[in-house]
Amino acid sequence: MEIREGLTFDDVLLEPGPSDVMPAEVDVSTRLTRDIRLNIPLLSSAMDTVTESRLAIAMAQAGGLGVIHRNMTVDEQADQVRAVKRYESGMVVNPVTVFPDTSLGEVREIVARKKITGFPVVDRETGRLVGMLTNRDMRFERDPEVRAASLMTTGELVTVREGAGREAAQNLLRTRKIERVIVVDEDYRAVGLITMKDIEKAQAFPHAAKDEQGRLRVGAASTVGDAGYERAMMLAEAGADVVVIDTAHGHSSSVAAVVERIKRESNRIQIIAGNVATYDATRALIDAGSDAVKVGIGPGSICTTRIVAGVGVPQLTAVMDSA
Template sequence: MKILPEISRTLSEYLLIPGLTTEDCTPDTVDLGAPLVRHRVGEEPGIRVATPMVSAIMQAVSSPALAVALAQVGGLSFIHQNQLIEDQAADVLAVKRHKAGFRTGDVTVAPRTPLGEVARLLADTEQGVAVVTENGEADGEFAGIISLDDFHLERHGAGASAGNRMRGRSGLVTAPASVSLSEANELIWQHHLDVLPVVDGGRVVSMVLKSDYQAHKTYHRASVDAEKRLRVGAGINSRDFKDRIPALVEAGADVLCLDSSDGYSVYQAKTLEFARETYGEDVFVGAGNVVDGRAFRYLADAGAAFVKVGIGGGAICTTREQKGIGRGQASALLDVVQARDAHALETGVYVPLCCDGGLLSDSHMAMALAMGADFIMLGRYFARLDESPSRKLQIGGQWYKEYWGEGSRRAQNEARYGQRGRMAFEEGVDGYVPYAGSLYDNVERTRAKITSTMISCGSTNLRDFHRDAVLVPVSAESFKQTGAEVQLRRPAVDSGE
């Protein structure tokens, strides 16, 4: 037995001391960009994100819809692995079909398809336009396009065929596959188009929509690959990795991550070895979770693309209660950051750290980044939003969204926790979180808060923030002052003073 000479501390137990805010420290000059994968010191990483936020590998969080939205604002989502391999690969492919400014034809119909079916498909996929091909298949001969503006079910009849209302190929302005986004948008404005089909031979490969023009300007931080497709990650486990990794790589996953509550194991090392021997440096696999320098070094030496830090700190996690395993998130981060920096000095390779858990507020996120985390993984934060896959429901006049842990009985995540058949105990709970609206609004607000914190500390990028941040532990009395209760004024009885 060994007892560490420390108190296990959380992110709540520290405050940042302001640094000198210079004229260079403005919101426009602050760069929140961070490396996502290992790289040589002084060189650019293979994957970088403009917003240092990724979504947790959870059923209640990381759907294709959330992955698209998060990539658009500069982050990245990890599609969960607690599902059939083919289903997870299909989710990854659904995200990769989204090219920045270019859309793939998610809905393809034949000229004979009834208008009622066209309307249903467009509604189910939240698309505004469908591609019409001769055989109704995505790789079929291009015949035209049809949108909800081209027909009205009561006027034209649900049983009428799409061919009667579609805009035929001969009357459409199209562009070749080599067209750039700026060229495509120029054609749209020049010819007063709402949609521009991009054609390769007789097949539509993508579409550019006028409605996406402003979106392209808005999402200038989007996480995209070399082909301008949105980036997406995927979770894997140390059981079926020999089958799951190839399927996810084939689907186009940009980065993979081992999904485990405790990553300090030979099983994770074997999974990393398989990926390295099979794909060399072309496939990135993150690992974890860990809470000390020993475990970080083990996974870094095994080839982890990044390492996740945190055991038992998640809002939905009960690992500490059930198994007595874990560490305060601040203590874990400070230990692992020291090990990461020593490893970089020794090997010349920088292995990014992901803070996973213990992040109850935006200020905690800023604190984790100040302590040395490169990016943060969030479950509860994203589960509250419109784009998460869980149900939205009203309880006592308040709107909530369902949220459950991967260690809960509801998840039945055997690949993550190894309890076969009936679960002997749970390491997570099943509940609700207050509904918080749009991902776009929430992430923008969080970015603004972190940016403001960095400005107060005199930093304009995360590397400087890591180096220059000054922190101080907070006493119990400080907590009392921070949390002093104030009766808030209610707008309904505001006298207007």
């Protein structure tokens, strides 16, 4: 048996050297995968006591990424992902809409579930925009059976055509003193929503990690087997920027198999797989198609894997070997 030295981060220090860089000049942005850039190199863990939509939003606003845990139903986890993607964006793509015959009770259920207060009202048959229903329209109405058609604003709806820049929408919001602008296509169907609140949030967090559509980035955890594959596909459909195949022991055939299966279905889905602690395990997950590899077995301050199972590699050595 060859017993080699293993180092954790507490075992070493960085030796200082000459520098002409000031702290304010430092760029700490990094690539999580080839397609995803973060402005700070920090992710929050996919633990049920750590990351749900609230923390994922805060992480993305700071420039990092939160990974929504999987200790919930697939639908609940997908809703958490959607909550992050809808929180702040250049444009809410495919906004939640209601029909003229939707009851106020149904609308209020959507408000409670999705935390949305403004809805384009569209024709049930054609999808064309016919009105706008906001919290102001609903505030003093008590009858849950009253229909959206009776409450919605139908006058001169403020819209912009699909493809219009943010500045055009921002000018409309300011000059018309309104909260939201509806984005419509050439057939007058509501395809997006731009709100003053989102613009203000974007200005408050200039270093936020965002996707190509201006929405906050978010990750979500899945697992192996058919259930893990189906969860991963639903999370990707909900808008997750990256799916994390999150297991205690990532150097297993089941982890490699689900990565390969997801990548065969869509190479667009970004995959992080783990957890691993060796060169061979990292190589296996890269060969399976993983876009990033999660390194670390038992390095957390409250993790007992190394103590209970007697398994793991000191984290600095694990990172060096994996790299």
